[in-house]
Amino acid sequence: MPVLRSLYRPTLSPLPLALCLALAATAQAAPADAPTTLDAVRVTAASDADQARAALKRVPGAGNVIDLVQADGRLAGTADVLAYQPGISAQSPGNEGTKVSIRGSGINRGPGAHASGISVSLDGLPLTGPGGTPYELLEPLWLSRVEVLRGANGSERGALALGGAINYVSRGGRDAAGLELQYEAGSRGYQKRSVGYGGINGSVDYYLAYTDTEYDGYQQHAAGDGKGAMANVGWQINPQLETRFFLRYRETNHETPGRLTREQIRNDPRAANPANLAIDARRPQPGSTWLGNMTTLQIDADSSLQAGLVYHHYPMDLNESLYRQQLDYTNLNTTLDYRRAHALFGRDSVTTVGLRVTHDLDADVRETLRFPSNGYPAGTHTRDFSHHGTNSSLHVSNELAVDERLRVQTGLALINTRKDVQVTWPATPERLRGSEWDYAPRLGFTWQQTAATQWFGNLSRSVEPAHPWSMIWGSNLYFAPGNGASSGRQRAPVDLQNQTATTLELGARGDSMLGRWELTGYYAQVRHELLSVEVVPVPNLFVAENNASPTVHRGIEAGLDSTLWEGGEGRLSLRQAYTFSDFRYRHDARFGDNRLPGLPRHYYQGELRFDHSGGFYAAVNTEYASSMFVDYANSFRADSHLIFGTRVGFDAPGGRWQAWVEMRNIGDKHYAATVTPGYNDGGKDVARSTPGDGRGVYGGVRWRF
Numbered sequence: 001m002p003v004l005r006s007l008y009r010p011t012l013s014p015l016p017l018a019l020c021l022a023l024a025a026t027a028q029a030a031p032a033d034a035p036t037t038l039d040a041v042r043v044t045a046a047s048d049a050d051q052a053r054a055a056l057k058r059v060p061g062a063g064n065v066i067d068l069v070q071a072d073g074r075l076a077g078t079a080d081v082l083a084y085q086p087g088i089s090a091q092s093p094g095n096e097g098t099k100v101s102i103r104g105s106g107i108n109r110g111p112g113a114h115a116s117g118i119s120v121s122l123d124g125l126p127l128t129g130p131g132g133t134p135y136e137l138l139e140p141l142w143l144s145r146v147e148v149l150r151g152a153n154g155s156e157r158g159a160l161a162l163g164g165a166i167n168y169v170s171r172g173g174r175d176a177a178g179l180e181l182q183y184e185a186g187s188r189g190y191q192k193r194s195v196g197y198g199g200i201n202g203s204v205d206y207y208l209a210y211t212d213t214e215y216d217g218y219q220q221h222a223a224g225d226g227k228g229a230m231a232n233v234g235w236q237i238n239p240q241l242e243t244r245f246f247l248r249y250r251e252t253n254h255e256t257p258g259r260l261t262r263e264q265i266r267n268d269p270r271a272a273n274p275a276n277l278a279i280d281a282r283r284p285q286p287g288s289t290w291l292g293n294m295t296t297l298q299i300d301a302d303s304s305l306q307a308g309l310v311y312h313h314y315p316m317d318l319n320e321s322l323y324r325q326q327l328d329y330t331n332l333n334t335t336l337d338y339r340r341a342h343a344l345f346g347r348d349s350v351t352t353v354g355l356r357v358t359h360d361l362d363a364d365v366r367e368t369l370r371f372p373s374n375g376y377p378a379g380t381h382t383r384d385f386s387h388h389g390t391n392s393s394l395h396v397s398n399e400l401a402v403d404e405r406l407r408v409q410t411g412l413a414l415i416n417t418r419k420d421v422q423v424t425w426p427a428t429p430e431r432l433r434g435s436e437w438d439y440a441p442r443l444g445f446t447w448q449q450t451a452a453t454q455w456f457g458n459l460s461r462s463v464e465p466a467h468p469w470s471m472i473w474g475s476n477l478y479f480a481p482g483n484g485a486s487s488g489r490q491r492a493p494v495d496l497q498n499q500t501a502t503t504l505e506l507g508a509r510g511d512s513m514l515g516r517w518e519l520t521g522y523y524a525q526v527r528h529e530l531l532s533v534e535v536v537p538v539p540n541l542f543v544a545e546n547n548a549s550p551t552v553h554r555g556i557e558a559g560l561d562s563t564l565w566e567g568g569e570g571r572l573s574l575r576q577a578y579t580f581s582d583f584r585y586r587h588d589a590r591f592g593d594n595r596l597p598g599l600p601r602h603y604y605q606g607e608l609r610f611d612h613s614g615g616f617y618a619a620v621n622t623e624y625a626s627s628m629f630v631d632y633a634n635s636f637r638a639d640s641h642l643i644f645g646t647r648v649g650f651d652a653p654g655g656r657w658q659a660w661v662e663m664r665n666i667g668d669k670h671y672a673a674t675v676t677p678g679y680n681d682g683g684k685d686v687a688r689s690t691p692g693d694g695r696g697v698y699g700g701v702r703w704r705f
């Protein structure tokens with residue numbers, strides 16, 4: 001794939017201007033002599049989500065805290081979990097392989113694959129490995145909350161990718177005691193059943209859950225199912241020492257209906273791609289196991305040490321092309337964090353030193369023919385290959401309280417990436433093996449202008465290594481004719497450079513007469529961006545990943561949660577999230593200042609809700625996304641869309657039970673949820689989009705004993 005570059009030269013001036021104009025009035029919402037230190041936040045009686053929001057105020061950048069304990073609608077997958085969040089794009093292709101992007105991270109990665117561009121953790125322990133982020137263990141009903149640190153703000157967690165960090169926090173015995181049963185059902189065969197039980201026994205707390213799901217899917221040939229269990233067990237050994245074990249196991253299987261043209265989405269969105277039907281494309285994942293431990297030692301009143309270890313085994317059986325690829329993945333991941341509060345230059349400060357290592361124990365593939373081909377019967381062995389990697393990050397940071405209002409954060413991370421990629425059968429000498437060092441400095445601040453308004457900003461560098469598997473799956477080096485059933489298959493890997501970016505972020509957040517708000521602008525210059533392109537469609541699917549020439553990512557992220565009216569009978573509220581995304585090449589010899597395809601430029605979600613004091617609630621919601629390009633040449637677009645939904649429900653007094661019914665996409669709007677881009681479609685309508693769900697009705701009930 002030729003190098004992709006751009007002529008675009010954006011300016012930074014609109015971002016500070018927009019922030020100043022939007023926040024000028026809000027900055028006067030509290031008196032200037034009110035308390036201003038973040039340490040004054042009360043957490044004694046606060047929920048875990050409230051404490052997480054208070055901790056977010058110490059971060060010199062944007063983030064999100066999503067409280068799932070209060071969830072009162074369908075939670076089918078990650079797209080439901082991350083809805084109504086500024087700065088986050090999460091769209092489902094009709095199964096659990098949600099495409100998640102923050103600030104253009106992994107913008108071109110197709111849905112249903114291992115995600116890139118975001119470091120994902122479960123309970124602070126790495127889920128993302130050298131091969132990316134699998135999705136089958138992210139069952140929403142197992143979660144208490146989700147913490148998102150957008151962009152370089154996840155650096156203290158060793159998250160150095162462009163999109164930042166997402167931490168999925170499990171439910172525990174302290175926040176979910178007793179027995180809980182939940183059932184969801186709805187259109188197109190959707191059903192989800194869950195049972196959970198938690199409690200505390202002396203110094204031990206525990207939570208156990210089992211969940212299973214099934215669905216027929218919106219498109220033809222889109223059925224799937226999943227089932228699994230989790231456990232979260234903690235032991236407070238003594239007041240200074242706690243250890244906690246986590247276990248997740250889940251099996252999933254779904255058919256792959258394939259992508260459609262714009263014309264098909266407009267007129268027949270429930271159709272499947274004929275090529276996917278012809279080969280019965282599907283993705284079984286026979287059972288993923290994730291076992292982790294986090295141990296925390298409070299050394300003294302000012303310092304703590306936290307160590308984590310994860311074993312993660314996740315085999316896959318890909319049947320999505322003419323070839324069957326049986327993958328055996330096993331990761332061993334570790335974390336170590338030391339944190340100490342101390343004086344620096346006579347000021348209060350906190351220093352953190354951390355190490356994060358993700359290592360492939362196994363990443364091996366056996367490839368065979370699914371159908372007879374060129375005189376070879378189905379099942380004929382075509383290739384074996386391996387793609388191992390190790391990513392290590394040593395990070396040091398300091399937060400210094402310059403005065404009661406201003407805090408400054410400095411940090412530096414050293415990153416080592418190792419790769420070992422080769423075709424092992426038929427054996428070739430073209431092995432790719434090496435190690436590379438990189439670095440990521442960071443400088444940030446928070447300024448508490450008033451008790452109600454905080455400004456923040458940072459200048460940071462991010463580093464993202466390529467997945468080792470992409471170095472061979474997208475290779476242009478093939479076995480020549482005469483190599484039997486292996487002829488025409490990739491024989492050797494191609495090297496890819498680490499993607500790096502320098503990002504400037506400025507923003508503010510707080511409370512005002514309008515409600516709780518946030519507004520952030522960012523500008524990133526990206527080098528060697530890892531972009532993927534579909535070279536050959538199904539059935540002989542070939543998606544290549546290359547380093548692009550310099551690109552620019554810039555955008556604005558805004559959120560507002562408002563109380564419009566409140567009285568003795570209830571409360572009327574409005575929550576809104578808007579994301580503006582402008583991702584382009586710069587100085588590219590072929591594409592000039594073209595936009596990167598795959599995400600809409602404008603994305604808005606909003607919900608108007610009434611909560612009655614007796615427990616009844618009702619809401620209407622909307623989602624708007626502008627059109628998006630489907631190829632790098634910007635020759636064709638997927639349509640924009642505007643959809644509406646509604647939800648009604650009842651929370652019984654005391655929280656003993658809850659029931660809800662919702663309708664999604666009331667107008668049955670036909671639209672593209674995700675795009676997997678091509679290189680240059682020449683203005684033709686090529687099958688590159690997966691349709692969003694049509695009109696659907698869903699209901700659920702939850703009992704707590």
